[in-house]
Amino acid sequence: MALHLQIVTPEKKIFSDTVGNVYLPGADGELGILDGHAALVTALKPGELRYDKNGQTTVLAVGSGFAEVTEHKVSVLTDMAMGEDQIDEARVEDALKRAEEQLKTIGHDHDAEEVAQLQAMIAKSMAQLRLKRRPRI
Numbered sequence: 001m002a003l004h005l006q007i008v009t010p011e012k013k014i015f016s017d018t019v020g021n022v023y024l025p026g027a028d029g030e031l032g033i034l035d036g037h038a039a040l041v042t043a044l045k046p047g048e049l050r051y052d053k054n055g056q057t058t059v060l061a062v063g064s065g066f067a068e069v070t071e072h073k074v075s076v077l078t079d080m081a082m083g084e085d086q087i088d089e090a091r092v093e094d095a096l097k098r099a100e101e102q103l104k105t106i107g108h109d110h111d112a113e114e115v116a117q118l119q120a121m122i123a124k125s126m127a128q129l130r131l132k133r134r135p136r137i
Contacts, residue, residue, distance in 0.1 A: 099125065
C-alpha cells in the first residue's frame, strides 16, 4: 500500500495525494511517518512539515493543529500551511515585530488568552521565516 497525505486548513484543502513519507512538527518533537505506521493522534506546533513524492521533497510552514495517523493515511488539520513561494518575508517580519512589541507591553492584568494568541502569532511567524531563510541545496 501507499501512504496518503491530506493537509487541510480552515480555508481550503492544501494537499491530498500519495507520498513516500511525512515529517511533522509534533508537540513533543519531530515525527517521521512511513506507510504502515502505528495509529496515533498528535498535536502539532508551528514548524516545518516535509513530505517526499517521486523523489522530490516539499517543505511547508505549518501552524498549530492536529495530525491523525492511520496505517496508510496522514490527515493534518492546521491553521496555516504555506510553501516558501507564498511567504512574504517583509510582511512576516513586520507582523513578528508587532507581536513581540505587544507582548512586551502587556501587563499582568491582561487576559492569558491574549498572551497565548500573541505567542502563537510569534511561533507561526518564526516558522515562516525559518522556511523562507532555509539554505537551498
